[in-house]
Amino acid sequence: MAKRHDAVRTELVAVVVAVAEGAPRVLTTSGYPLQLPAGPLRDSHRSMQAGLRAWVEDQTGLRLGYVEQLYTFADRDRARDGSERMISVSYLALAWPTDVDVERWVSWYDLFPWEDQRGYGAAVATLVPHLRAWAGEEDTERREVRCRVTFALDGRDWLPELALQRYEVLYEAGLVRESPDWRGVLGPEVTGPWMLHDHRRIVATGIGRLRAKIQYRPVVFELMPPEFTLGQLQACVEAIAGQHVHKQNFRRIVEQQRLVEETGGTSSETGGRPARLFRFRREILDERAAGGTKLPRSR
């Protein structure tokens, strides 16, 4: 097969996120290792977004709503089989998981256990000594600073939106499984499972983007059902951020930004006093280009 000069194949990759059962989840297709919905860009596709929607629907049956471009990867050493160069254009999509095979929705925190700061941060505690060791090896100064910032060592604040940077540190430190024959010291309950090609990095990119965006744009609502209680909304934000937020402040922010309106109904699902139901005021997407759901710090 003659290899054409400078030829490329273009692949579309989707990070489809939904929140279910207390965890944000990404949609995978069947097969081992875990992989994201993806497929080549066809001449028949009107646009890359259209192609992406088609591939996701083909492979998972899910019709996408909100979609935005994430990043385009093309490093030469990503070549998988020595043939043509591969360009991957990745997209972030938000959905809520309905009528979909639950098996395929993998929790963020199974993929990246250290990203969930709502418990006691056990994964990070396990990782830290290995990170310190890696930092001590060489280029010490810069490595230590990176670890301190990304993993909130020495009393720093944990910044949820640094998911990609954390993954990169772990990758460089060799603490993350990157091939089927990888043999590291730590098990997958701490480092997470292997994924196809660089799909895991792509997911980390998506997590970082979503966590950053949720702070200044009202995108959470793309992950919510049409009606919801403020408690559910808060739980959704906390799941994505991997952090607890302050209840009263959260509610005040949502209110005063006039992001939601009452439906009149109530819900009495999770014990305790029944909660009022709200719906997203879609109008404000037009009214205001800025403004989102800020995260007040700590609980």
Next chain:
Amino acid sequence: MAKRHDAVRTELVAVVVAVAEGAPRVLTTSGYPLQLPAGPLRDSHRSMQAGLRAWVEDQTGLRLGYVEQLYTFADRDRARDGSERMISVSYLALAWPTDVDVERWVSWYDLFPWEDQRGYGAAVATLVPHLRAWAGEEDTERREVRCRVTFALDGRDWLPELALQRYEVLYEAGLVRESPDWRGVLGPEVTGPWMLHDHRRIVATGIGRLRAKIQYRPVVFELMPPEFTLGQLQACVEAIAGQHVHKQNFRRIVEQQRLVEETGGTSSETGGRPARLFRFRREILDERAAGGTKLPRSR
């Protein structure tokens, strides 16, 4: 020539920004119409960034410093000659213009006259009646809201980072020159000149990104010489934002974020009392992943 199925060509496009003589400028290559440095991704390129740097240096002699990916374009109707589909991966680069042919650095505000809000906003005043007319034509409600938000009508705040959205509105309203034979009512002194393909849209994307980023990341300094006065720094921020900022508050923010340190020297360039010289504390790029140069509103 047989057309291969699903074949694509990949092009790298650079929006190189520098601030000189009171205006932010983009680097163009010679030729008419105006065009950005660009070239195909080669097998020999290690990565797209490396390829981009090579093309820019080839075509303009400039060695790039700071570079980040902007957006990837691939709509089928962008096809230029009916042959293979073209994918364009665009990048934003920041530089300061030294040893470079000044002719090639085109002011943002020649390309997008309405984006400069530091004067009396004459361009916007001219555009508004045409925008209102366009909104009245059809889909009135949505169009009016878009105009109000993007162009700050009816007493709204002007948001500098909506540069792309403004361009899109003008494009849809047919107020912007998009081909050599375009004949609109308004002259280029208000609507700006035509650029090759969708290069003008790509510049607008870059402007929006830079204006947004400057508010939460210390990227201004990539546009400054090694030593500068606070006045110069402020002028640079104002040039990019297209807005004046409050002097004292600007200085306080820069100080308290410890973004700069004194060099000890002073500069007495622009009349008046000589100003102290500062340099960027590059360390903070590591120290803090967050925090940038906030823009206090108005003068």
Next chain:
DNA sequence: ACAAAAGTGTTCGTCTTACACCCATGC
């Protein structure tokens, strides 16, 4: 002396954070 730009101190108001407390339901 005056223009022009650098540089400082202080007030005012809003937005953030935090604490304390009451309410309505199920078991």
Next chain:
DNA sequence: GCATGGGTGTAAGACGAACACTTTTGT
């Protein structure tokens, strides 16, 4: 009745916007 989550008021404090004013140079 008490556990559980829903829901509210208000005070302390951080931060941004704005104003007024002083300092140091060139002409």
